[in-house]
Amino acid sequence: MASNIWTQLERPMRILAPMEDVTDTVFRRIIGSLAPPDLYFTEFLRADLFHPRFGARMQRRLEFTETERPIIAQIWGNNTADYVMAAARLEQLGYDGIDINMGCPAPKLVKKGCCAGLIRTPNKAAELYAAACEGAPSLPVSIKTRIGLDTPETEDWIGFLLELRPAALTVHGRTAAEMSDPPADWSQVRLAVELRDRISPATVMVGNGDIGSESELQAAAAASGVEGVMIGRGIFEDLLVFRRQGKPWVDxxxxxxxxxxxxxxxxxxxxxxxxxxxxxxxxxxxxxxxxxxxxxxxxxxxxxxxxxxxxxxxxxxxxxxxxxx
Ligand SMILES: Cc1cc2nc3c(=O)[nH]c(=O)nc-3n(C[C@H](O)[C@H](O)[C@H](O)COP(=O)(O)O)c2cc1C
The missing domain is CATH 1.10.167 (Regulator of G-protein Signalling 4; domain 2)
Structure with a gap:
């Protein structure tokens, strides 16, 4: 990997979560003008749609402006050839990194063995990770996931992913079955950080779930030991959530x-x-x-x-x- 954006940002990193139909280039530009995060993610991008025959359909989703940097493109799917192709294109487009979605709990996708469905097929997850690295050798490849499918299996699943030595690992402190309902379990995020310390000290850890303010972000980072905190729905409560001080959006x-x-x-x-x-x-x-x-x-x-x-x-x-x- 030529350079690794994950190691270059201030700690704790403030990261805008990938959100389908939300974090397109339009919203990213608005947030950038109001209170920019340290790192942006795209919406999740279907790896098979990178095939040239889908040309225009994907092109608009892939564009970004310099104000949206640094920016990570997130992909999903379960075909290794698609991952090599998608990663190569993202590298060519100048993204700062590639993230693999192993956490979306949508039943339709899980049933097809995609996203959180990969928790059931760790070998497939490893192949997809290797395919993304192969397609984009100059970029850091990271993974975003949950703590398990039906029950927390942090030791096994997060431990397995850390053996792959990803550049970064985002842990959303819920199982897939929990969707977005019960409070995120940051003690599992803490456990994931301990696993990282033992298994892959160079992997940058990001925690995610229910963070809505700078003070919550600081407290969660301090208690769990993560290097970064990702905020999703919190941006809807305060469009200025990434500003370190000052009045919130409602004021x-x-x-x-x-x-x-x-x-x-x-x-x-x-x-x-x-x-x-x-x-x-x-x-x-x-x-x-x-x-x-x-x-x-x-x-x-x-x-x-x-x-x-x-x-x-x-x-x-x-x-x-x-x-x-
Ligand atoms: C509308 C919406 C769309 C989402 N789309 C994605 C996505 O494309 N990729 C992904 O990894 N997670 C996606 N998520 C999950 C968020 O990135 C995040 O993990 C989740 O909302 C928990 O964080 P929060 O409590 O800060 O919202 C989405 C969440 C929401 C609410």
Missing amino acids: QPREVVLDAYIRHIDLHRSYWQGERNFEVLKKFARAYLHGLPDFEPVYRAGMRYHDHDSLIAFLQHSKIPVDSR
């Missing part, structure tokens, strides 16, 4: 809040040009607007629009609160 002025959402919608329109559905933008409404004193009526009214122009016009109009009009 930002009305104009700042509405302008940020408008910028997101506008960039979504110009970047995706209809390739991605307008409706995905509504997932972000609560994240941007939940601190407004009149959040409920603004949110409900916003849901009635079905195109970029009319939603932007409505949000512009909403800069003046109803009671001051």
Whole structure:
């Protein structure tokens, strides 16, 4: 590996989690302008779609700007030839690293032996890891996973992955069966760090699950010993979660809040040009607007629009609160 981004960042690293339909280049650019993390991940990318016959379908998902660096591309699938091909392309595109998804619990994918389904087939997981390394020899290859499939099997599963000596390992402190329901178990993350110390001291450890503020991040890193903390849903509660100090998003002025959402919608329109559905933008409404004193009526009214122009016009109009009009 030519250079390893995982060893070059400040500790504890603050990492924006990969989230399908959320962390596209549009959201990454907005977060970069508000309060950038130390490291970005793409959404998970299907390795078989890197085949040239799918050309355009994957191309837009792969683009990123320099403001989104450093950036790791996450892939999923279970065919080694696809992994070699995908990794080679990601290396060529200038990504800073490649991550393999071994944690998504979606039953459809698990049944096919992908993502968290790989916990059942560790030898396959090892082959896929080797294939990614082969395809992108100059890049660090990391893995993101959970602590088990149905029950915690941290010693066996995390221990096995560490034998592969990945550049980094992200441990989400839940089993796949738990989906996102019970609180993440950071004692299992701590155990994973102890395994790392014994088995693969050079692997950088990242903990993930239920972190929503800088103080929680610091406490989790200190208690578990990880070098990095990954935040997923916490970004919806505070778009400024990666800022080390200052007021949270809910305390930002009305104009700042509405302008940020408008910028997101506008960039979504110009970047995706209809390739991605307008409706995905509504997932972000609560994240941007939940601190407004009149959040409920603004949110409900916003849901009635079905195109970029009319939603932007409505949000512009909403800069003046109803009671001051
Ligand atoms: C909408 C959504 C999409 C997600 N997509 C991905 C994904 O593409 N790849 C992945 O590894 N994890 C994905 N996850 C899981 C998150 O990366 C993270 O592991 C999980 O949300 C737990 O962290 P949190 O408690 O900070 O949210 C997704 C989670 C959410 C909520």
